[in-house]
Amino acid sequence: MLAGLGLGCVSSDRAAPLDTTQPRLVVVIAVDQMIPEQLTRLAPCFEGGLARLMEEGRSYPEAALSYFDTETGPGHATLATGCLPRTHGVVSNSYLDREEGRWAYCVSDHSATALYDTGPASAEELKRKRHRISAKRLRRPSLGEYLARAHPGSRTVAISPKDRAAVTLAGRAPGWALWWDKHGRGFVSSSAWGTRLPDWVGEWNRGDWSAVAGSTWEPLESCAGSDTQTGADERAGEAKLPSGSRVFPHTAPELGDEPGEADWERLSRWIYQSPAADRFVVDMGLAAVAGEDLGSDDVPDLLALSFSACDTVGHACGPYSAEVTDVMLRLDRELGRLFTGLDERVGAGRWVAVLSSDHGVLRLPEHIPGGGAAGRTGSDAHKAMAGSVKAALVNEFGGDFKLKTSGYGLYLNDEQMAAAKAAGVSAELVRAVARDALLEASFATAAWTLDELRTMGAPAPADRSHLAFVLASFIPERSADVLWLPRSGYLHLMKSGTTHGTSHAYDRRIPLIFYGRPFAPGVIDGPADSMDAVPTLLKSLGLEVPDGLDGRVLAPR
Template sequence: MTFTLSRLSLGAFLLAASFSASAALPAQPKLVVVLVVDGLPNEQVQRYREQFSAGGFNRLLRQGASYSNAHQAHGVTVTAVGHAAILTGAYPYQHGVIGNNWIDPATRKPVYCTEDTAYTYLGEDTKPADGTSPSKLKVGTLGDEMRYASGNRAKVIAVSGKDRGAILLAGKSGTAYMYMEKSGNFASSSYYMAAHPEWVQHYQQAKGQDRYYGKSWTPLLADSAYAQDADDALYAGIEGVGQRFRFTHYSETGSIDADYYTRLKTTPVLDELTLAFARAAIEGENLGRNSAGVADLLAVSLSAHDYINHAFGPESKMSHDHLQRLDRMLAGFFDYLDQRVGAGNVLVVLTADHGFPNTPEFAKAAHLDAGRIDGDKLAAVLDAHLTATHGVAKLVAATSLPNIHLDYALAAKAGLRRDELEHSAARFLLGQAGVAEVFTRTEFEAGLPATRLATLMQRAWNRQLSGDLMLVTKPYWHFSGGKSLTSHGSPYAYDTNVPLLLMGPQWIRPGSQASYAEVVDIAPTLAHLLRLRPPAASEGRVLTEALR
């Protein structure tokens, strides 16, 4: 009897404590805002922070929790993969988005990460490979959990300068709006709705994107502020180096057309337009004032920094100035949120989908081994080597670097074992300029050793979709498929280390965090604060050290 009474007493105590803890919980946010700055290495945030305004990045750094050692912790650091990780909390081997583009192993045809010919853009031209739905995303997102738990009363809106930036944040049940480079509009697709709501129609009719024609992008700060940036002479004569300051918004035809709207993408204007549309979405959908009393989600992916870093390099004056301008835009956006929704009602997260390496020219000037790898040439010399070695032509079936697909069926007909073909190809590739490592399908299926590099590449490899070989460049080398000065995609810190900033006075403890964190930690942390189950494939942890 004494034991029973003790258990009853303990139970009553725990029940009372539970009610007390529940009463002490802060109110849930009315609006969660997830900001993604495409192509922003954490290094740039730290390097330029003394020049930022008080209300933009510095507001996040001083009033929020900031992680200096946060990473996109997978080995293929490109836009689609990084965006898919943010609100799924999952790595590519589960979420299925293994690149911006990849090869369909069955058809050997190229695949774009958000293409879906079953749907079209609303009121806009649509090509077969345009991004129109999240059908390639194999798992759910935080927004999907919010919608499910609220009986679809929670509103989930994503806006981006890139279709993949919006679609992969919106998840399966949210709504995505993306910049249309032919018209300068933001539009959705028939996956989400049959027609745009009235507020979108009014926004498009205003044609705010046209007001920049003939105007110029000039440096925001005094010349002395850019003294440490790379000299333009470093890139003299290099193909792909575009117009720099003074950068005028124009078109070749001399009139406002698709050429003009496309050129806007490589300037701060794209981010201005994205944030302006985000404000229109807040008001049009009444975000943060949900009559059902549940939290809404607004995800905004700001794409211009990625375009600018590709075109000019992250060490350039253009990249530096854009980040200063974006900082002022964010300050204005935060002020707007304070006035519209209330500072105590909004939870803000800012991160990036990937970082960025310096241009090879800049790295070489610092006496580093650096360069570009031509993927088409690499595939051709590999195929020629395999033909000469094994007497079988076209053993390289398809290539979308870092993935290479081999023709196992053709090899088998010639009596060549799968592992023999992989080993032969890998050994040859390791002798090519700029190649650091080659992982094979056989190695992935057996399980790689628990090194940092192997772990990142294993997470990036999807058994059903990825290639039979996966290449890793040497540091400061990158695969080059176009005219951009530099590109990302590696497992090295300059590509993986991104900002991770959380702000919301009721939920987040301000301060700098030195502990290791990953972008996949965002979804479970937000799910915890919203009292939701985390997305099904989430592997991140709750960032308890940053919470009140």
């Protein structure tokens, strides 16, 4: 089994006393791909941190995102800034940046340099484009930046297995963004946050995390006898995990006596797609509290942790799988370990927290209850759609149009669009023809051109239509020529596993729980959103809520 590590990194001879003053540490917890049903179906089994949040926190069971492209980058940026993607700028994990004239990863920065234990990345390593990362594409301040503006000296540490999660949570706040290196270097960062990794990071990286090699992930038995709606271990529709298996046990690769780069990479990738990654995030979070003295004085600091295993495992196995159930049970224990460490070092009652998610997910179509419409569209259907769009363009305008698809976006070739314009054909017409042809595909239910969306203003907050969600994700210089919505319950280009990325309710529904002395425990009905976290937390700290946020303050009591 994957054993937890102790709390040695938070032991201190200056334990913080109980007191009634303002919180001095804010903890943001993002659980990637966590649907709210994970809390309700597994509640009888929780006994750690998730149990504490549910019993003592202020929860909003109707919370849901208010935009279209429900992916990791936009979701974490929304949680961190209090803004919609159209405002904070991260419209998708990757997009065509028309201002730069090239495809961009949402946290890429070609001027940044990766930071490892050994120092900045070498020229050879930089050629591989690893970790050239910063928050430069984020257009709005993060929570940590607001704290630093109000309280000079405030520090932020954001940690996740995913770089785009850690970076968007940190923003440009003073401190560190740290993420897991799938090539075997442990946790790394970039020159956007410093010139060398802190000693406490290097100490952890040089520790015994490689002891995971050869270990076996088997399910906990703490939920035996409870009706958790967990599916059978082996089910139709599941994909294989890095162990090569769809069923327990899942065994980590061995390192051998003289491991090479490929061996370290295999082990690191196995960890990335297992509960070990979540355990390591808690290890690092506790090390950050001690190493950076977070929450040690009356200047409030921020610790932002994103847990990825629910997503990396869930993509393969589905949200009701035996594996994801076990991921959640282990996360409950790890959060319990985290909270105990915070109570000991920062002080019970001296820290506040919010738990949410970056997006939801569709159940495996093969196992959606009630026999509703659901299914998968494969590569043949996708090729047919692309062929139909090209044929329509050629029939209408001649030539040979090149297309690119990414997610639920269709991109037209810039050179061909320029040639069409030179021939007197408007770009608006070309996009409209492409949209109409795309809509002939059976798996597309709606589509909008860049030109249509450009003429529309921001949607009203009460507007919950798919068009409103698309507008909330739309930035002309970062959005596709044509955006389209798949049929509800259908997965596009997926033979197995599941995914997210649409404005259907199953992709937008998320948990939202506030915890700490300012928040009266209870379950609050009514609309709420992860973008409400920043204004609500700022208000709870007695700080001014800045203008320009899309989120609103949720009453703490």
